[in-house]
Amino acid sequence: MMEYKNILVMVDPSKQEQPSLARAAFLARSYGAKISLFLCIYDLSYEMTSMLSQDEREAMRSGVVEQQRQWLLELAAQYDDLTIETTVSWFNRPFEAAIKHVQQHQIDLLVKSTHKHDKLKSVIFTPTDWHLLRKSPCDVLLVKEHDWPEDGQIVTAINAVSEDEDHIYLNQKVMQHATDLGKVINGNVKVVNSFPGTPVNIAIEIPEFNTQEYNSSVYKHHLQATEQLAQQYDLATSCCIIKEGLAEDVIPEVAKELDAELVIIGTIGRTGLSAAFIGNTAEHIIDQIDCDLLAIKPDGFVSPVQSD
Numbered sequence: 001m002m003e004y005k006n007i008l009v010m011v012d013p014s015k016q017e018q019p020s021l022a023r024a025a026f027l028a029r030s031y032g033a034k035i036s037l038f039l040c041i042y043d044l045s046y047e048m049t050s051m052l053s054q055d056e057r058e059a060m061r062s063g064v065v066e067q068q069r070q071w072l073l074e075l076a077a078q079y080d081d082l083t084i085e086t087t088v089s090w091f092n093r094p095f096e097a098a099i100k101h102v103q104q105h106q107i108d109l110l111v112k113s114t115h116k117h118d119k120l121k122s123v124i125f126t127p128t129d130w131h132l133l134r135k136s137p138c139d140v141l142l143v144k145e146h147d148w149p150e151d152g153q154i155v156t157a158i159n160a161v162s163e164d165e166d167h168i169y170l171n172q173k174v175m176q177h178a179t180d181l182g183k184v185i186n187g188n189v190k191v192v193n194s195f196p197g198t199p200v201n202i203a204i205e206i207p208e209f210n211t212q213e214y215n216s217s218v219y220k221h222h223l224q225a226t227e228q229l230a231q232q233y234d235l236a237t238s239c240c241i242i243k244e245g246l247a248e249d250v251i252p253e254v255a256k257e258l259d260a261e262l263v264i265i266g267t268i269g270r271t272g273l274s275a276a277f278i279g280n281t282a283e284h285i286i287d288q289i290d291c292d293l294l295a296i297k298p299d300g301f302v303s304p305v306q307s308d
Contacts, residue, residue: 002180004031004139006105010098010112011039011072018075020113020143023292025079027109030184034083037072038101040094041065061090095131096305103307107138114142114286114293133267133282133295137303139177142286142293150186152261154178157251157281160193160225170266170298171229177296178264179233190258192241193226194250195219215244248284255289267295 009024021037028035041064065088072086091097102110114129132140156178158171175191182189195218219242227237243250255263267282282295 002177003033004028004108005033006036006107006109007033008036008038008098008102008105008107008110008138010094010110011037011075012113013039013041013068015113018113019145020111020141021075021079023141023143023148024109024111025082026148027111027184028082033108034085035076035079036101036105036107037076037084037086038089038098039068039072039087040089040091040097041068042090042092044092065090095128095135098132099136099303099305100307102136102138103303103305109139109141110136111141111143114144129286130283133286135303135305137297137301139297140295142295144290144292146261146291148185148187148261148292152185152187153258154182154185154187154189155251155255155258155260155263156189156191157247157263157265158191158193158226158229159247160229161195161222166298167266170268170296172232173298174264174266174296175229175233177294179235181262181264181294185261187261188239189235190239190241190254190260191226191230191235192243192251192254193222194243194245194247195222196246197244219244247281248288251281252285252288255291260289260291262292262294263289264294264296267297 004027007024007028009018009021011018011021021035024035027033043064069086069088072088076084076086087101089097089101098110101107110132112129112132129142133142156174158174159167160171162168162171178189178191181187197215223240223242226240226242230237230240241254243254245253251263251265254260263285265282265285282293286293
């Protein structure tokens with residue numbers, strides 16, 4: 001059974017309400033976990049104030065950090081039934097500070113509230129959410145302002161026909177998380193698998209090619225593989241949803257149709273230029289779904305961020 005024992009919550013300094021903390025508190029009560037409240041702040045003006053001495057600048061920074069620490073303690077006090085630690089970091093890259101905290105404190109799950117991203121800015125300046133999805137060594141839960149009611153819908157995205165061993169194992173890990181969380185929140189797990197349609201050039205170059213028969217055959221292949229995987233986790237075949245199209249299109253479409261509370265997907269954590277220009281399915285869908293996204297990392301994933 002999947003269990004989260006150490007949960008890190010990245011606090012949004014621009015908001016008084018913290019949906020990520022509320023979600024983490026629910027999970028902490030369910031799993032008997034402890035929570036670390038983490039806030040990363042940085043103001044370049046405190047580094048560049050030439051009229052002040054180094055000691056004076058340090059004193060100003062310390063005052064700001066202490067003020068924010070008191071705010072975190074106030075947030076933690078609202079959940080006096082839970083064990084909550086607080087950390088304030090002065091650093092100019094929040095995602096890097098958070099990942100180093102994850103590495104140093106054996107965090108199982110990183111929880112963060114997320115917001116809409118400007119499309120152009122997402123290409124040029126990668127948002128913190130994208131960095132976390134790519135580089136966090138632990139699972140990442142991106143929280144939106146959408147409740148987790150009982151009997152809610154959990155959309156589990158897989159690639160059931162993959163023959164790659166790492167991908168097969170990641171499918172199993174995603175399914176295990178989905179079924180375990182389904183029991184915790186008393187939700188309905190739906191297994192979604194997309195498949196590509198017939199390439200247009202085949203129909204043009206080979207007129208006698210039967211596209212309808214080909215699509216039907218591919219659909220049945222994906223359906224059978226998905227149902228077999230679902231049955232391994234005691235899910236009925238009626239929970240399986242197979243649709244033609246790209247995963248980044250199909251998953252948000254199904255999530256909207258079901259009014260899902262949570263989408264669970266595995267991520268390989270692609271980095272570098274391939275991530276900038278290709279991205280991961282999880283990254284493509286975060287701005288298209290109006291619910292939480294849980295990104296599952298494969299075992300053995302090594303973050304490109306080095307711990308101090």
